[in-house]
Amino acid sequence: MLANQLAPxxxxxxxxxxxxxxALTFLVSLASAGAMGILGALLLPLQRETGWETAAISGALxxxxxxxxxxxxxAAALLQRYGLRRTIVVALSLVLVGCLLSMRMTVPWQLWLTWGVLTGLGTGMTALVLGATVANRWFVQRRGLVLGMLTAANATGQLAFLPLAAWLAQHEGWRAAMLPGLGACLLAGLLMWLFGRDHPAELGLNAYGDTAATIAPRPAAPAGNAVRNAFAALAESARSRVFWILFATFLICGLSTNGLIQTHxxxxxxxxxxxxxxxxxVLAMMGIFDFVGTIASGWLSDRYDNRRLLFWY
Incomplete structure (x- = not known):
C-alpha cells in the first residue's frame, strides 16, 4: 500500500x-553485514568472560x-521462488534470533548454533546475491553502479560497526555491543516489508532505463523445489571454466579478508x-576505502570490460 502511494x-x-x-537493499545489506562483522570484535571480550578457547570461538565464526x-x-533460488520481501524478512529474523539467543549462552555448542548456524544462514541470504537480484530486476541502465553500491554496503557493513562495538564491549560488555547491529536489522526488515516490492510491474513500472512502451510483466516464479533448482543451476554453472575462475578468485578474497583478517x-x-x-x-578504515573502491568498480564496470578490470584488481 505505501509503495503504491510513494511510487507515483x-x-x-x-x-x-x-x-x-x-536504498532499502543498501540498508538491509549494511545491517546484516554489520551484525555479522561485529562478532570478530567480540572474540576477546567473550573469551575473557567465559574462558573458552580461541579455537572454539573462532571455529564458530x-x-x-x-x-x-x-x-x-x-538464496538466489529462494529470492526467485518467494520474492524479495519475504526472503529478506526471514533472513533478518534468523540474524536477530541467533544474536539474541547468544546473549544467554553458557556452553560452546550454543555459540556454534547461534553465531555459527543461525547468523551464517541469515547473513548468507542477504549477501551479494540480493544486490545482484535487485540490480537485474529494477535496472536496465546503471546496473554496474547499482551493484557496486550494494556490494559496498555488504562489504563495508562488516567493518563499519566495529569501533562502536569494540567501545561498547569494553565499557558495557559484549552483549551491549550487539545491540546497534540488531537495531539496524530490525529497522531494515520493517522498512523493506512496508516499502519493498519484488518487481517493477507490481507498481506499473518498467525497470529503470527500459524505454519499452508496454509494461513488462512480472516473470512467473520457478516451479518446483527451490533447493533442487539451486543444485540444478550449480550443476549447469560447473560446466563453465569462467565459473571456476571466479569461484577461486572470490574464495581467496573471502578467506583472507572475511575469514582471517576480520576475525583475528x-x-x-x-x-x-x-x-x-x-x-x-584501523579495521574500519579498510571498510571506508572498500566502500569507495567498490562503488568506483561498479561505475567502471558499466564502461569497461569486466574481465580486464578483474585482472587488474
Whole structure:
C-alpha cells in the first residue's frame, strides 16, 4: 500500500522507484553485514568472560563464514521462488534470533548454533546475491553502479560497526555491543516489508532505463523445489571454466579478508599492545576505502570490460 502511494509521487519528481529499492537493499545489506562483522570484535571480550578457547570461538565464526558463502545459490533460488520481501524478512529474523539467543549462552555448542548456524544462514541470504537480484530486476541502465553500491554496503557493513562495538564491549560488555547491529536489522526488515516490492510491474513500472512502451510483466516464479533448482543451476554453472575462475578468485578474497583478517585482526593487534578500540578503528578504515573502491568498480564496470578490470584488481 505505501509503495503504491510513494511510487507515483516520486515519478512526478522524476525519481524511479528502483532507487528506493536500492536504498532499502543498501540498508538491509549494511545491517546484516554489520551484525555479522561485529562478532570478530567480540572474540576477546567473550573469551575473557567465559574462558573458552580461541579455537572454539573462532571455529564458530568460521562456520558462520562457511554458511555465509554456501547459502548464495540457495538464496538466489529462494529470492526467485518467494520474492524479495519475504526472503529478506526471514533472513533478518534468523540474524536477530541467533544474536539474541547468544546473549544467554553458557556452553560452546550454543555459540556454534547461534553465531555459527543461525547468523551464517541469515547473513548468507542477504549477501551479494540480493544486490545482484535487485540490480537485474529494477535496472536496465546503471546496473554496474547499482551493484557496486550494494556490494559496498555488504562489504563495508562488516567493518563499519566495529569501533562502536569494540567501545561498547569494553565499557558495557559484549552483549551491549550487539545491540546497534540488531537495531539496524530490525529497522531494515520493517522498512523493506512496508516499502519493498519484488518487481517493477507490481507498481506499473518498467525497470529503470527500459524505454519499452508496454509494461513488462512480472516473470512467473520457478516451479518446483527451490533447493533442487539451486543444485540444478550449480550443476549447469560447473560446466563453465569462467565459473571456476571466479569461484577461486572470490574464495581467496573471502578467506583472507572475511575469514582471517576480520576475525583475528583485533586479537592480533592486542597481542602487540594496541587497544581493542584502536584496532577496530584501523579495521574500519579498510571498510571506508572498500566502500569507495567498490562503488568506483561498479561505475567502471558499466564502461569497461569486466574481465580486464578483474585482472587488474
Amino acid at each position: 509521487a516520486l515519478a512526478r519528481r522524476g525519481i524511479h522507484y528502483g532507487w528506493v529499492m536500492v 568460521a562456520l558462520r563464514l562457511l554458511l555465509f558463502g554456501l547459502m548464495a545459490p540457495f 585482526f583485533i586479537p592480533l593487534c592486542s597481542d602487540f599492545g594496541m587497544a581493542e578500540v584502536e584496532a577496530a578503528s
